[in-house]
Amino acid sequence: MFEKVEGIILRTQDYGETHKIVTILTREKGKIGAIARGAKKPKSRMAAITQPFIHGSYLIQMGSSLATLQQGEVLSSLRKIREDIIKTAYATYIAELTDKLIDPKLQDPFLFKQLFQTYQWISEGKDPEILTIIYELKMYKLAGFAPVVNRCVSCNKRNESYAFSVMEGGLICTSCQWKDQGATNLSNNIIKLLYVFSEIDVEKIGNISIKEENKKILQHLMEMYYDQYGGYYLKSKKFLKQLDLLR
Numbered sequence: 001m002f003e004k005v006e007g008i009i010l011r012t013q014d015y016g017e018t019h020k021i022v023t024i025l026t027r028e029k030g031k032i033g034a035i036a037r038g039a040k041k042p043k044s045r046m047a048a049i050t051q052p053f054i055h056g057s058y059l060i061q062m063g064s065s066l067a068t069l070q071q072g073e074v075l076s077s078l079r080k081i082r083e084d085i086i087k088t089a090y091a092t093y094i095a096e097l098t099d100k101l102i103d104p105k106l107q108d109p110f111l112f113k114q115l116f117q118t119y120q121w122i123s124e125g126k127d128p129e130i131l132t133i134i135y136e137l138k139m140y141k142l143a144g145f146a147p148v149v150n151r152c153v154s155c156n157k158r159n160e161s162y163a164f165s166v167m168e169g170g171l172i173c174t175s176c177q178w179k180d181q182g183a184t185n186l187s188n189n190i191i192k193l194l195y196v197f198s199e200i201d202v203e204k205i206g207n208i209s210i211k212e213e214n215k216k217i218l219q220h221l222m223e224m225y226y227d228q229y230g231g232y233y234l235k236s237k238k239f240l241k242q243l244d245l246l247r
Contacts, residue, residue, distance in 0.1 A: 054074055
């Protein structure tokens, strides 16, 4: 029985001489793997609909392990992402993070919406670094290891002054900072950004602009936090670091 789903291509891999296996995040069925027969042939109609980051409507037949991709239609090509190496690098990292952290066939329309809107904003030229931080916080929450960013993780007090403790799992107040002498002291602006980024729906993002130094602090916190709790090596993260050295 064939079913129609809306999905975003997260990853592709070659399968034999002419086929591909594609990982798709779908609105209706969560993350699925599907074989796209003939997709490696240049003139195949499958080639256009199985590129990374394509947002499409797909006709699939579910199987015990892999689904079969019968046909599809491009809804949003997000072509501008693939035409820019920086946008491609961030989109690839977001796709790999999503693929690693979510279980197969776990339906989550909200996550689908967040991923699609993040890609749309990147395609339209909004800051991919800020969008990535926001999306990382969403993924950490979904995976069950998000940092506590609205109160002290130790005593639950709500205060104006916090440090960020990777070891403790989020913000710690000045009274509890003795528990982690290596915690990173944060300005009130960064504390507010962490909370807003954690709670905001990506669809509601306007033109966000933050100081470069604050952006770097947030990126460093997210990286340290993932290294502690994420559990999966991400090849795309290494590429992002290499790009940063070249810029």
